[in-house]
Amino acid sequence: MEESFKSDHIIVGEPTNLGVAVAYRGSILIRVSAYTLGGHSSAPYIGESALDKLIQFINVINTKYSGVDFDETSCAFTVLRAGDWLNNLPKKGEAYANIRYPPGHNPEDILREIENIARSTRVEFEVLSVEKPVRVSVNTDAVRALLRSILKLNMKPRVVKKTGTSDMNTLIAISRSITAFGPGDSRLAHTDHERINVDEVVTAARIISNALNELSRV
Incomplete structure (x- = not known):
């Protein structure tokens, strides 16, 4: 990753069980x-x-x-x-x-x-x-866009802090407007029971699509 590269907003794809991640250890x-x-x-x-x-x-x-x-x-x-x-x-x-x-x-x-x-x-x-660990405010544009997108689907949004690490730990260097989000239960990661629900994938895609539309206008 080039040091000079910057990004307006980043949504890292991670199994957050449709929670909006604001921190990783x-x-x-x-x-x-x-x-x-x-x-x-x-x-x-x-x-x-x-x-x-x-x-x-x-x-x-x-x-x-x-x-x-x-x-x-x-x-x-x-x-x-x-x-x-x-x-x-x-x-x-x-x-x-x-x-x-x-x-x-x-x-x-x-x-x-x-x-x-x-x-x-x-x-x-x-x-x-x-x-290094990472933590961002719930008021960052990327986080707020996902939370509002979830509300638009009549779902209850959740802000989560993750005990693992993700690309968010590294990519925070190129944008403070960053979060991690996606379908799947991270508690099953690297186990024989790791799986993902197709309906969750579709829901996550709709949430991310709506959030990206909002961020494009920020």
């Missing part, structure tokens, strides 16, 4: 590595397991970042690798984690906390990416 991706001398599984009290060190780190992090709401910080470990033989203590291992944090929180503060935990559990960690 930020995201931090990290890789955690552990190294030990290993040992034999018959005498774990003599050797040292890289997997055990990773598990200690994971337990502390999951306790620290156990949020379940938009305004809280949460963490999910998505990949864990360690060991190459059934009766050997792993000499090395790695884990990947995704921390989600709300607007108003400084990612540098979170990373300092993670660094302290990594030091105390004797593991190493690397920051893979940091994506």
Whole structure:
């Protein structure tokens, strides 16, 4: 995306269950590595397991970042690798984690906390990416246009804040008149039950079409 590019209004297509999204949490991706001398599984009290060190780190992090709401910080470990033989203590291992944090929180503060935990559990960690959270006013043109369009269809409009991230986190740089909207339930995303209702798609298209007509006159 060119830095000089600007947009008047943006509607990001996302599964918001026909709610108008005004905020998304930020995201931090990290890789955690552990190294030990290993040992034999018959005498774990003599050797040292890289997997055990990773598990200690994971337990502390999951306790620290156990949020379940938009305004809280949460963490999910998505990949864990360690060991190459059934009766050997792993000499090395790695884990990947995704921390989600709300607007108003400084990612540098979170990373300092993670660094302290990594030091105390004797593991190493690397920051893979940091994506800032986003929040816009309900009075922005894009949000208001969608809300009015929903009302025109005799539906009750909903303003929502999302715990994940979307292109809205990035595209806020080229327009403050931005929102995310679309059919589909994001709670089913990346599951075996992910689906979308055709009637919802048609309704969403009508809402977006009416909103775009209004925005073209702003």
